[in-house]
Amino acid sequence: MATAPAFAFPPSARLLKSVEFEQVLRRADIRLRDGPLRLNAVFTRMHDARLGLIVGKKAIPRAHTRNRVKRIVRNRFRCCRSTLGPVDVVVQVVGPVTPAQLHRHLDHLFDELEGRCRSAADTGRLPGQPGSDD
Numbered sequence: 849m850a851t852a853p854a855f856a857f858p859p860s861a862r863l864l865k866s867v868e869f870e871q872v873l874r875r876a877d878i879r880l881r882d883g884p885l886r887l888n889a890v891f892t893r894m895h896d897a898r899l900g901l902i903v904g905k906k907a908i909p910r911a912h913t914r915n916r917v918k919r920i921v922r923n924r925f926r927c928c929r930s931t932l933g934p935v936d937v938v939v940q941v942v943g944p945v946t947p948a949q950l951h952r953h954l955d956h957l958f959d960e961l962e963g964r965c966r967s968a969a970d971t972g973r974l975p976g977q978p979g980s981d982d
Contacts, residue, residue: 857926863900863936872900872938878964882953884943889935889961891968897932899925902940917941917950924954932965 863869876888884907892898901918908914921939945953 857899857922857929860895861898861929863898863938868898868936869900869902869938872936877968878935878961880957880960882956883949884941884945885950885953885957886940886942887937887957887961888940889937889965892934892936895934897925897929897934898936899929900936900938902938904941907941907943908945916947917945920947920950921954924951924958928958928962931962933969935961935965937961 863872872888872890875890877891878887878889880887880889899922901921903914903917905914908917925937925939939954939957
């Protein structure tokens with residue numbers, strides 16, 4: 849059986865249940881905002897990085913545009929998933945955004961997230977690791 853490619857996005861890399869979304873939104877260890885995007889992340893113990901998306905009709909009324917936005921966010925997440933470690937991430941789009949703006953905002957948010965995850969791993973602040981207060 850072949851292994852999954854490095855940039856795959858299997859079901860295990862997705863937040864699917866509303867309880868998982870609520871946990872990330874309520875107990876976020878990292879909260880970032882850039883333009884019309886919000887990113888919340890919570891460190892976990894059990895798995896690799898997972899992504900949840902919230903793209904509402906009020907923010908982006910046309911379905912094909914919402915689908916494009918989600919595709920772009922998933923692709924950006926796929927590229928950095930291996931560097932994030934065990935973290936659940938929810939990206940929320942709260943206003944209209946062009947594809948060029950979306951790429952710029954995502955680059956900023958995910959670069960900041962990667963830095964904070966790296967810093968947390970270096971200082972031992974991830975849950976379940978020795979030296980963490982969890």
